Amino acid sequence: MPQRRGSAGRRLIVLGLWLGLVASVLPWWLETPPGSVRGTDAAVLAAGRITGLVAGYLLLLQVLLMSRLPLLERSIGTERLARWHRDLGATVVVAVLAHTALILVGYAALERRSLIDEAGLLLTEYEDMAGAFAAAGIMVALGLLGIRAVRAALPYELWYYLHLSSYAVLLLGFGHQFTHGQQLFRPGPVRAGWLAFYVVVLACLVWGRVVAPLRFNLRHRLRVADVVAESPDVISIYLTGRRLDRLDARGGQFFRWRFLTTGCWWQSHPFSLSAARNGRWLRLTVKVVGAHTADLRDLDPGTRVWAAGPAGTFTAAHRTRQRALLIAGGSGIAPIRALLEELPPGAALIYRARTPADVLLHRELDWLAEARGTDIWYVIGGRDDPGPRQVMSGRGLTQLVPDVARRDVYLCGPPGLIEASTSALRGAGVPRRQIHLATFEL
Ligand SMILES: Cc1cc2nc3c(=O)[nH]c(=O)nc-3n(C[C@H](O)[C@H](O)[C@H](O)COP(=O)(O)OP(=O)(O)OC[C@H]3O[C@@H](n4cnc5c(N)ncnc54)[C@H](O)[C@@H]3O)c2cc1C
Known part of the structure; x- marks a missing residue:
């Protein structure tokens, strides 16, 4: 009986992600003696700090899920990672909003100021807070973009490029965690661990999105060999390249393809292989449904192709x-x-x-x-x-x-x-x- 590939690895990774969530709140737990959170104001502030730690962790996790790290793609599967990323999106927005609101309400009550005054003070007097507020604003906008109906109404590319602003959220929200975060502003193992998580996520991102595709494309140097009509609205694109006998792709997997012509180079679209690898050529079979797939009908033989993948567990x-x-x-x-x-x-x-x-x-x-x-x-x-x-x-x-x-x-x-x-x-x-x-x- 064949063993389903990836399921043990997947369980291990999921366990690691849950443990990461626990570890992100643990510093607060360890630093807060039992019974020290007394009164409503203190409870609101404590909730603000906890939601801040959770939001910080989930934000990094969101980026990690989309890093295209081959290890994650192989053991969890691209479609499942994308689903988790989508499902987690609303939770991250709620955590960021809850953190912002609770901290604002908590400090305003503690210092007996109105919410407007407290917000003004945080924005003008506290280092990195303007960036943090901007990050929260972008998160809310991204949350709205994630709503299925909004997403469906936008052209895919526009939605995709707007979505890239989530990297700005990471950048803008970075500073305030270390200048004002109760658990993070002091040098020590907690701060070092949090920074290490940032570095790991960044490394995964660079590896999955830059280094791995670069290696793949330098190694295989794919080009269009031919475009063949299969029916009035379906074409097959044949590709050749170097060392295709060593290409590690399975039937059922897909790549994100970027055809390097004037009109197409700025978009990458996912298409599955429509023939198992054979060492000589690759093939995709594409239904014309929109502007990009229509352009693919006119690809000239010799056109260079940039591919990212292979991806998918449909194998x-x-x-x-x-x-x-x-x-x-x-x-x-x-x-x-x-x-x-x-x-x-x-x-x-x-x-x-x-x-x-x-x-x-x-x-x-x-x-x-x-x-x-x-x-x-x-x-x-x-x-x-x-x-x-x-x-x-x-x-x-x-x-x-x-x-x-x-x-x-x-x-x-x-x-x-x-x-x-x-x-x-x-x-x-x-x-x-x-x-x-x-x-x-x-
Ligand atoms: C994993 C995967 C494998 C696929 N394999 C094939 C295949 O083998 N053959 C085939 O004909 N089609 C395949 N598709 C569908 C194909 O990617 C879309 O039809 C194509 O990208 C449409 O582009 P367009 O600009 O012509 O049409 P548009 O009208 O712009 O898009 C139509 C729909 O395609 C989706 N889409 C558009 N651009 C992208 C993008 N860059 N990334 C992800 N989704 C996008 C959106 O849901 C959009 O609503 C696959 C899709 C996925 C996700």
């Missing part, structure tokens, strides 16, 4: 069972096609498409089916057509693949297909840990 190495069922919809066939090559014989594939013309990579899928003993069902029709609805139900899936509950299931396609198939699979008795999703969403 054969992460399976828990011997056999697998793959379910693809639309351009979701890209990673599934690559994955199919690396799974043991006996896998099954259900490919959902609206019309026969929407089926991509048909010939090579049929060839793979024969070469690797894979059953393939092309399920054609609209979402509400009775045929596909019946097949994609719990009963239909069990009829097609009777041992589905004992297989890993890899699912990639539009959100509607993923949602409906996941509930059908759960209905068919497939445990959640055996369902692997590639949602094309980070």
Whole structure:
């Protein structure tokens, strides 16, 4: 029985992150004798200090989660890291706001000043506090940008570049922790530990975002070899490069690709490999959905490509069972096609498409089916057509693949297909840990 890759490492890392949270509040706990927090004002100030420590820790954690450190990406998975980062965002904003409000209210009450006077005093008389207030303001703005509806309304690139201002939050909020933080202003092990955490996060960021991609691209020097139309709105981009036989990427993984042409160099977009590595070329299969993917149709052979990755845990190495069922919809066939090559014989594939013309990579899928003993069902029709609805139900899936509950299931396609198939699979008795999703969403 294959061992699911990364789950032990993931548990260890999660434990480390929780211990980090405990360690961040521990200095306050150790420095505060029992019974010393008396009265409402002292309790408010104590809560302000605790939320400050928690906010400082969570902020660094947020940056760490997005550092693209290969160790984190491999053991936790890019999609899961992005989800944690998204889910944690609201907590960080609440912690920062609570810290600001509690400290303001606490000191105003202690020094018998109005809140406005106290805020004015903090801003003008205390070193680094103006920066801290600016950091809190940016955090709130970022929190608003994180709301799903706001994010969906903005062009992705605009949202992304606005989001980069979170680095300014780190910078602007840095000073006040050490000049005024009750637990941090004194030299000693606590201050040294907090600084060390900053250095570690910064090192991970530089490694994951600069050094690792630089090494990869200097080593492989990728270029576009050809662009081939697969259908009126889908293209395959073939890439060549050096030492591709040593490229450590698995079927089902993706890279963030930057095509170095005048119109494209400033954007990097994630696309999965649509063929397993073969030592000679790489391939991505891209559906044209917007401005950038439309530009990719005109890429010239020879165009240089900057890639960051590989990333993702949608791979054969992460399976828990011997056999697998793959379910693809639309351009979701890209990673599934690559994955199919690396799974043991006996896998099954259900490919959902609206019309026969929407089926991509048909010939090579049929060839793979024969070469690797894979059953393939092309399920054609609209979402509400009775045929596909019946097949994609719990009963239909069990009829097609009777041992589905004992297989890993890899699912990639539009959100509607993923949602409906996941509930059908759960209905068919497939445990959640055996369902692997590639949602094309980070
Ligand atoms: C892990 C992953 C793997 C993917 N693999 C494939 C694939 O193999 N084939 C394929 O056709 N598509 C794939 N996609 C989807 C692809 O990245 C988007 O369709 C593409 O970036 C759209 O860019 P656009 O400017 O043409 O369209 P837009 O209209 O600008 O974007 C359409 C949607 O794509 C998403 N998107 C846009 N830009 C980015 C970005 N830079 N990073 C992340 N998401 C973005 C946003 O949700 C946006 O709403 C994948 C996405 C992810 C997250």
